[in-house]
Amino acid sequence: DIGVRDYQTSHRTLQLPGLVNIAAFVPGLVSRESADLQRVTQASIAAGFSMVRIMPVGKEGAISDVKTLKVAQQNAKRGAYCDFNLSIAATSENAHQISHAAGEVGSLFIPFNHLTDNISKVAAVEAHFDAWPKHKPIVTDARTTDLASILLLASLHSRRVHVTAVTTKDDIKLIALGKEKGLQVTCDVSVYSLHLSQRDYPGCPFLPTEDDQAALWAHLETIDVFSIGSLPYQLAHFLGKPADVTVGIADALPLLLTSVAEGRLTVDDVKAKLHDNPREIFELHEQLGATLEVEIDRPYTVKPTAAGSSWSPVEGKVLKASIQRVTFRDEVVCLDGSILSVSPRGSDMSSHGALAAANTTTTVS
Amino acid sequence: DIGVRDYQTSHRTLQLPGLVNIAAFVPGLVSRESADLQRVTQASIAAGFSMVRIMPVGKEGAISDVKTLKVAQQNAKRGAYCDFNLSIAATSENAHQISHAAGEVGSLFIPFNHLTDNISKVAAVEAHFDAWPKHKPIVTDARTTDLASILLLASLHSRRVHVTAVTTKDDIKLIALGKEKGLQVTCDVSVYSLHLSQRDYPGCPFLPTEDDQAALWAHLETIDVFSIGSLPYQLAHFLGKPADVTVGIADALPLLLTSVAEGRLTVDDVKAKLHDNPREIFELHEQLGATLEVEIDRPYTVKPTAAGSSWSPVEGKVLKASIQRVTFRDEVVCLDGSILSVSPRGSDMSSHGALAAANTTTTVS
Ligand SMILES: [Zn+2]
Ligand SMILES: [Zn+2]
Ligand SMILES: [Zn+2]
Ligand SMILES: [Zn+2]
Ligand SMILES: [Zn+2]
Ligand SMILES: [Zn+2]
Numbered sequence: 250d251i252g253v254r255d256y257q258t259s260h261r262t263l264q265l266p267g268l269v270n271i272a273a274f275v276p277g278l279v280s281r282e283s284a285d286l287q288r289v290t291q292a293s294i295a296a297g298f299s300m301v302r303i304m305p306v307g308k309e310g311a312i313s314d315v316k317t318l319k320v321a322q323q324n325a326k327r328g329a330y331c332d333f334n335l336s337i338a339a340t341s342e343n344a345h346q347i348s349h350a351a352g353e354v355g356s357l358f359i360p361f362n363h364l365t366d367n368i369s370k371v372a373a374v375e376a377h378f379d380a381w382p383k384h385k386p387i388v389t390d391a392r393t394t395d396l397a398s399i400l401l402l403a404s405l406h407s408r409r410v411h412v413t414a415v416t417t418k419d420d421i422k423l424i425a426l427g428k429e430k431g432l433q434v435t436c437d438v439s440v441y442s443l444h445l446s447q448r449d450y451p452g453c454p455f456l457p458t459e460d461d462q463a464a465l466w467a468h469l470e471t472i473d474v475f476s477i478g479s480l481p482y483q484l485a486h487f488l489g490k491p492a493d494v495t496v497g498i499a500d501a502l503p504l505l506l507t508s509v510a511e512g513r514l515t516v517d518d519v520k521a522k523l524h525d526n527p528r529e530i531f532e533l534h535e536q537l538g539a540t541l542e543v544e545i546d547r548p549y550t551v552k553p554t555a556a557g558s559s560w561s562p563v564e565g566k567v568l569k570a571s572i573q574r575v576t577f578r579d580e581v582v583c584l585d586g587s588i589l590s591v592s593p594r595g596s597d598m599s600s601h602g603a604l605a606a607a608n609t610t611t612t613v614s
Numbered sequence: 615d616i617g618v619r620d621y622q623t624s625h626r627t628l629q630l631p632g633l634v635n636i637a638a639f640v641p642g643l644v645s646r647e648s649a650d651l652q653r654v655t656q657a658s659i660a661a662g663f664s665m666v667r668i669m670p671v672g673k674e675g676a677i678s679d680v681k682t683l684k685v686a687q688q689n690a691k692r693g694a695y696c697d698f699n700l701s702i703a704a705t706s707e708n709a710h711q712i713s714h715a716a717g718e719v720g721s722l723f724i725p726f727n728h729l730t731d732n733i734s735k736v737a738a739v740e741a742h743f744d745a746w747p748k749h750k751p752i753v754t755d756a757r758t759t760d761l762a763s764i765l766l767l768a769s770l771h772s773r774r775v776h777v778t779a780v781t782t783k784d785d786i787k788l789i790a791l792g793k794e795k796g797l798q799v800t801c802d803v804s805v806y807s808l809h810l811s812q813r814d815y816p817g818c819p820f821l822p823t824e825d826d827q828a829a830l831w832a833h834l835e836t837i838d839v840f841s842i843g844s845l846p847y848q849l850a851h852f853l854g855k856p857a858d859v860t861v862g863i864a865d866a867l868p869l870l871l872t873s874v875a876e877g878r879l880t881v882d883d884v885k886a887k888l889h890d891n892p893r894e895i896f897e898l899h900e901q902l903g904a905t906l907e908v909e910i911d912r913p914y915t916v917k918p919t920a921a922g923s924s925w926s927p928v929e930g931k932v933l934k935a936s937i938q939r940v941t942f943r944d945e946v947v948c949l950d951g952s953i954l955s956v957s958p959r960g961s962d963m964s965s966h967g968a969l970a971a972a973n974t975t976t977t978v979s
């Protein structure tokens with residue numbers, strides 16, 4: 250097959266360390282007997298993500314106390330294909346409860362725009378800032394004035410806060426202003442907010458407008474992390490498409506590297522925002538033996554969804570990168586796009602940050 | 615008349631310096647040919663207020679540019695009975711405009727909950743923080759998350775901000791927290807929010823609930839200033855009562871001193887929050903020759919509104935203080951509750967703060 254071989258000599262292969270998805274959405278997270286967490290980790294490792302931070306808000310409930318945390322932990326015992334950590338979601342009433350679970354989760358998530366259990370009062374959030382251990386990350390999806398409230402409380406309590414799934418011009422500008430003035434704030438933007446807008450899907454309220462999207466690109470330096478989040482799943486639901494729980498995971502890196510091929514991003518941007526920065530912000534463990542090899546510059550069109558299979562938010566688009574090989578713990582787990590038959594060797598790293606912080610404290614005092 | 619004389623020996627007379635109403639509501643402020651400003655200043659001096667800061671938002675418009683400022687200045691030329699200053703209101707679009715008027719007004723007011731022209735976006739407010747002269751006060755009536763937004767911007771820009779007409783538990787707690795953490799924030803609470811609640815007037819959204827009111831009293835140390843504001847006027851409108859533009863002015867000090875008589879406040883609280891603190895926060899001039907004499911401990915019942923006369927928000931209540939004598943510029947202008955026939959000798963002090971700040975700068979550099 251000489252044609253293929255010729256083609257192969259014209260493309261480039263890129264080596265990357267195992268990536269991090271800091272906001273993995275698992276619909277059945279707290280549903281008993283759900284295999285969603287396992288399936289998400291499997292799709293993640295195949296897509297180059299060797300570490301995923303699971304958002305604590307699923308489709309039918311959230312990790313918001315010790316009981317729901319136990320359900321998620323139980324589901325995780327089926328085995329995960331990449332490392333992961335769990336978080337806990339703040340509600341208006343659980344400020345005390347969460348302090349009991351703090352040691353077993355990676356971060357506190359303060360939801361304002363999620364499917365369930367949003368917080369609406371500054372006073373409730375204030376209680377969480379007081380109850381949550383000082384060294385552990387706080388993440389929020391707050392927007393507009395809610396975002397300002399959170400940033401104020403973070404500032405008053407001298408705490409770091411990470412804003413997830415930033416979508417609008419006003420929010421990214423507020424975060425940029427905060428950073429400029431010395432606030433300890435970091436943020437992520439979904440890969441899909443960078444590549445899809447309300448021009449592609451009119452009336453879709455959780456996608457950026459074209460103006461918003463332009464502002465996100467203009468503030469690339471303000472964006473610490475690229476994430477996936479629940480946006481692809483929500484989009485599928487909004488459009489009435491048949492969506493698998495893994496929707497959006499496979500296309501994330503190819504989409505970003507297509508933007509690299511088009512000169513809008515550098516490989517360093519991708520590495521910084523999917524590996525270096527996530528590890529630093531969330532104090533994640535270094536994953537030796539987790540690597541991936543990506544082929545770039547060979548364009549292909551994402552096929553329209555076949556009947557009975559899962560929809561892709563980028564169907565019909567031309568992508569210019571594909572993942573050729575993924576290793577996890579020095580074992581090849583994925584080759585030329587196919588997941589090999591390996592056993593799930595991912596670990597629950599939820600308490601990793603807690604231990605690290607405890608060690609640090611010991612060293613200092 | 616021996617009975618009266620006996621009675622007189624049992625009461626006390628209190629001397630106070632001329633008071634400040636930092637939030638005087640003038641309905642016809644920007645209505646051409648309106649006498650409201652004159653009438654408000656006349657009622658104010660009779661009630662012991664020798665200085666009033668006029669809120670820039672009236673009933674039919676606001677001072678929001680040079681043109682509307684001119685109308686208010688023109689109305690003021692009828693003559694004012696006490697000193698006053700004017701402010702300018704921020705709108706979503708006038709960040710540049712207001713910089714032209716800054717020299718002629720005492721402060722910038724950022725309205726969120728007013729009758730007209732409210733601001734709804736953090737981004738618009740941010741533009742005002744950048745445009746407004748650094749040394750001049752910023753006042754806002756923002757609540758809940760809007761309040762948090764303003765406090766965040768104030769913090770990021772290292773600016774002082776004054777929150778007017780605080781009404782709720784959550785807001786006073788947020789301000790208390792901000793003060794505790796070093797934010798440069800001050801606030802006022804309307805005399806009427808301290809003395810009337812939704813228990814008195816069910817369903818009235820701008821009055822505190824009983825819980826809110828209890829929280830306001832519990833945070834007395836957080837309250838820098840007692841104000842009058844537009845609350846009495848709004849309340850009259852809400853209840854369909856015949857309200858004069860001066861509604862609420864006459865009863866303010868008697869209400870507070872009744873709380874003194876009942877042991878809930880001290881005379882020092884009243885003096886601090888109606889004289890010392892307002893002058894300090896808003897860099898107001900010292901008014902020599904402005905004094906008042908108040909009789910306390912002689913209870914009387916506020917009469918129900920007679921047909922054709924103006925309603926009082928405290929009609930039927932027992933008050934324990936009445937103003938006996940007011941001097942302004944060393945002239946007695948009010949005696950035993952009656953305004954004497956004097957000419958209006960109040961001055962527009964709007965540019966006073968600007969000059970003071972300019973002098974300070976000169977001294978320092
Ligand atoms: Zn190849
Ligand atoms: Zn407990
Ligand atoms: Zn606190
Ligand atoms: Zn690494
Ligand atoms: Zn007397
Ligand atoms: Zn101009």
Ligand SMILES: [Zn+2]
Nearest residue numbers: 740743744771
């Ligand atoms: Zn600014």
Ligand SMILES: [Zn+2]
Nearest residue numbers: 631889900901
């Ligand atoms: Zn004085």
